[in-house]
Amino acid sequence: MIELRDSRILVTGGTGFIGGRLIEHLVLKYGADVHALIRNFARAPRIARFSIKMFPGDVTDPEAVDRAVENCDIVFHCAYGSAGGATQQKRATVKGIENVLKASLKHKVKRVVHVSTISVYGKTEDGCLDESAPRRYSKQVYADSKLEAEKFAFSYYDKFGLPVSIIQPTIVFGPFGRPWTLNPINQLKKGRVILVEGGDGLCNAVYVDDVVQAMILAATRDEAVGQAFLISAVEPVTWREFYGAYERMLGIESTIPMSLSELGHSKQRHTREPGTIAQVRTAMREHPYILDAILELPAVARTYGIAQAVTPAWLQRRIKVALLADSPGTGRHPLTQTEKPVLPLTPSEVDFFRAHTRVRIDKARRLLGYEPAFDLEKGMKLTEMWVRYSGLA
Amino acid sequence: MNPRLRIAIIGCGAVAERGHLPAIAKLDGIQVNVLVDKNRSRAEELAWLHNVPHVVEDYTQVWDNADAAIVALPHYLHAPVSIDLLKRGIHVLVEKPMALNVTDCDAMIEAAQQSGATLAVGIMRRFLPSYQFVKALIDTGFLGKIGSFDMREGLVYNWPVASDFFFRKETAGGGVLIDTGAYTMDAVQYWFGDCKSLDYLDDNMGGVEANCEIHLQMENEVEGYVDLSRTRDLRNTATIRGERGTLEVSLRSSSVSLHPEGLDDAIAGNVLEAEAIQSKGESLVDLVKVELEDWVEAITEKRQPRVTGEEGRKSVALIEACYKNRRPLELPWLSPKLPEYVI
Numbered sequence: 001m002i003e004l005r006d007s008r009i010l011v012t013g014g015t016g017f018i019g020g021r022l023i024e025h026l027v028l029k030y031g032a033d034v035h036a037l038i039r040n041f042a043r044a045p046r047i048a049r050f051s052i053k054m055f056p057g058d059v060t061d062p063e064a065v066d067r068a069v070e071n072c073d074i075v076f077h078c079a080y081g082s083a084g085g086a087t088q089q090k091r092a093t094v095k096g097i098e099n100v101l102k103a104s105l106k107h108k109v110k111r112v113v114h115v116s117t118i119s120v121y122g123k124t125e126d127g128c129l130d131e132s133a134p135r136r137y138s139k140q141v142y143a144d145s146k147l148e149a150e151k152f153a154f155s156y157y158d159k160f161g162l163p164v165s166i167i168q169p170t171i172v173f174g175p176f177g178r179p180w181t182l183n184p185i186n187q188l189k190k191g192r193v194i195l196v197e198g199g200d201g202l203c204n205a206v207y208v209d210d211v212v213q214a215m216i217l218a219a220t221r222d223e224a225v226g227q228a229f230l231i232s233a234v235e236p237v238t239w240r241e242f243y244g245a246y247e248r249m250l251g252i253e254s255t256i257p258m259s260l261s262e263l264g265h266s267k268q269r270h271t272r273e274p275g276t277i278a279q280v281r282t283a284m285r286e287h288p289y290i291l292d293a294i295l296e297l298p299a300v301a302r303t304y305g306i307a308q309a310v311t312p313a314w315l316q317r318r319i320k321v322a323l324l325a326d327s328p329g330t331g332r333h334p335l336t337q338t339e340k341p342v343l344p345l346t347p348s349e350v351d352f353f354r355a356h357t358r359v360r361i362d363k364a365r366r367l368l369g370y371e372p373a374f375d376l377e378k379g380m381k382l383t384e385m386w387v388r389y390s391g392l393a
Numbered sequence: 394m395n396p397r398l399r400i401a402i403i404g405c406g407a408v409a410e411r412g413h414l415p416a417i418a419k420l421d422g423i424q425v426n427v428l429v430d431k432n433r434s435r436a437e438e439l440a441w442l443h444n445v446p447h448v449v450e451d452y453t454q455v456w457d458n459a460d461a462a463i464v465a466l467p468h469y470l471h472a473p474v475s476i477d478l479l480k481r482g483i484h485v486l487v488e489k490p491m492a493l494n495v496t497d498c499d500a501m502i503e504a505a506q507q508s509g510a511t512l513a514v515g516i517m518r519r520f521l522p523s524y525q526f527v528k529a530l531i532d533t534g535f536l537g538k539i540g541s542f543d544m545r546e547g548l549v550y551n552w553p554v555a556s557d558f559f560f561r562k563e564t565a566g567g568g569v570l571i572d573t574g575a576y577t578m579d580a581v582q583y584w585f586g587d588c589k590s591l592d593y594l595d596d597n598m599g600g601v602e603a604n605c606e607i608h609l610q611m612e613n614e615v616e617g618y619v620d621l622s623r624t625r626d627l628r629n630t631a632t633i634r635g636e637r638g639t640l641e642v643s644l645r646s647s648s649v650s651l652h653p654e655g656l657d658d659a660i661a662g663n664v665l666e667a668e669a670i671q672s673k674g675e676s677l678v679d680l681v682k683v684e685l686e687d688w689v690e691a692i693t694e695k696r697q698p699r700v701t702g703e704e705g706r707k708s709v710a711l712i713e714a715c716y717k718n719r720r721p722l723e724l725p726w727l728s729p730k731l732p733e734y735v736i
Contacts, residue, residue: 045568048600
């Protein structure tokens with residue numbers, strides 16, 4: 001068992017959602033000596049409220065990582081590629097963990113906790129999901145890079161005995177959360193959110209504090225070493241309940257239930273589109289990194305650069321929307337000036353929202369002693385306080 | 394015609410790059426003669442872009458190269474560097490906050506008085522036409538007796554800071570209050586006079602605050618509330634409630650709206666200077682340009698600049714009083730009190 005209070009702790013990705021909350025816990029609850037590697041100081045105000053040591057640097061820079069890891073007992077690796085194109089994102093995620101693992105080995109770090117994701121299991125089936133499920137590539141840059149990162153982490157444990165532990169959070173929500181708090185709020189304000197099959201699909205939502213609790217257990221419990229843990233709440237909720245909580249918070253009704261056949265209607269519309277262009281559009285929608293890869297070809301980049309330079313910004317946005325958007329709802333619900341637009345879902349998003357996957361947290365309970373303290377209601381109550389304070393509702 | 398005033402820019406961070414250098418390029422009568430930054434390659438790059446003849450790493454190397462200097466360094470260096478310059482008779486425009494405390498402000502004012510050099514403080518919002526317009530509406534009684542005001546100013550932070558100086562207490566002196574608040578607390582006193590008492594809360598927990606709230610009781614019985622943030626997008630306006638109407642004024646541009654008491658309607662628009670047919674512009678460069686014009690004119694005509702050391706000192710004094718009376722801001726989601734919450 002490692003004691004946090006006596007440890008020096010490095011957090012990468014500390015300016016982000018989960019890393020930021022982790023730092024708050026480490027400082028406020030454990031009085032820990034926290035170091036943070038900061039790529040972009042403009043995002044640092046939240047963690048700068050604490051007496052922590054901030055190292056300027058990027059996880060892709062081995063020397064910066066080495067400097068930050070030196071003399072640390074525990075490393076929480078929360079950083080991943082979120083900025084730039086697919087290549088850049090993948091590099092930050094994969095190269096980032098490689099640098100962190102290498103430096104941790106060199107400086108004899110006692111524990112590395114890597115924040116992975118449920119997405120490493122790819123498209124999940126209905127029924128229970130636990131850590132014995134096969135990892136699968138999904139051709140999504142975020143998920144596939146995280147899968148590569150996990151492989152690196154396990155290889156450092158297997159080959160060199162580096163004490164690594166991995167947590168795989170599900171749908172993480174809470175204050176400052178972009179993917180499952182700020183994004184749904186913005187979507188509900190600006191448009192109508194489709195509830196696939198009436199929102200009956202299962203949402204394995206977990207409040208950020210429970211994820212942080214699991215990270216801390218993974219950093220301190222001996223049983224955590226060499227293991228990966230799915231981290232979610234006790235029970236999933238439905239997507240209807242999840243989005244409903246935000247609708248109540250905002251005081252608006254902005255979801256629109258649609259059956260698969262209604263959604264399939266638009267799919268047919270697209271498959272009737274003639275020829276290659278429809279196929280390219282579908283490919284780009286499903287795999288946005290393809291577009292990035294095309295744009296990175298030198299000749300294309302030049303042409304695109306010229307086009308960008310002479311195209312007004314609003315037109316660029318329109319072009320991007322036209323290229324990437326699939327609007328299954330709009331055929332059936334024609335857009336009027338007073339009506340908010342129905343927000344499009346890609347076919348893989350439809351699959352994601354209709355799934356009845358039930359994430360099991362038995363392993364984390366058994367080996368880590370993890371016990372979620374929050375359900376949707378409790379988590380949303382705190383989230384709402386932050387949302388109101390932030391003037392978002 | 395006077396020879397051109399030779400300017401040194403000391404500190405080549407974002408404000409020098411985005412504000413001072415492009416603004417000076419639009420002005421006659423002055424030239425940037427030397428750039429000073431301990432990051433020499435950064436200074437050299439800017440010097441190349443803006444045709445500045447000299448680059449040095451230490452401000453003590455500018456004595457023979459400059460008649461006047463813009464001090465745009467980390468906050469804790471504002472006072473010592475300005476004092477050194479002023480003592481040698483070099484005119485100073487120091488960025489806000491003027492200094493970390495009033496003792497330093499007083500030493501700066503004294504250094505300027507002794508050498509006769511001109512000291513101006515870079516509270517550029519004073520050059521927005523709306524700031525004087527609002528003051529006039531209040532002072533002339535146009536709004537009637539003022540009852541209360543509230544100011545809410547915040548953006549999810551995006552200023553391109555190159556180092557951590559902004560986020561360390563010892564170099565920045567504090568967080569959002571001493572940074573953005575140097576403007577807001579200036580506006581509070583410029584419009585409503587001296588403060589009698591205050592209650593100050595912030596979310597600093599050993600570092601620098603990202604959010605703060607200030608409840609103010611002014612000498613003239615006006616009650617005020619200020620909310621500042623680096624993590625929230627706020628409305629960035631001041632609402633001023635008088636007997637005859639409510640005025641809402643942007644804190645960052647010249648737009649105002651006026652809702653006369655008893656009417657259902659309101660008017661909204663931009664404050665223009667009397668002779669201007671259209672707004673002079675409100676970009677950072679436009680504002681820095683008028684600020685620099687005032688400073689240069691003050692130097693050449695031997696008059697006081699619009700924001701003197703004494704004026705700059707006022708917001709530092711109020712900020713110092715806030716920090717001295719600090720209480721923690723309640724943020725329930727930060728340390729939730731749930732019976733089941735055990736880790």
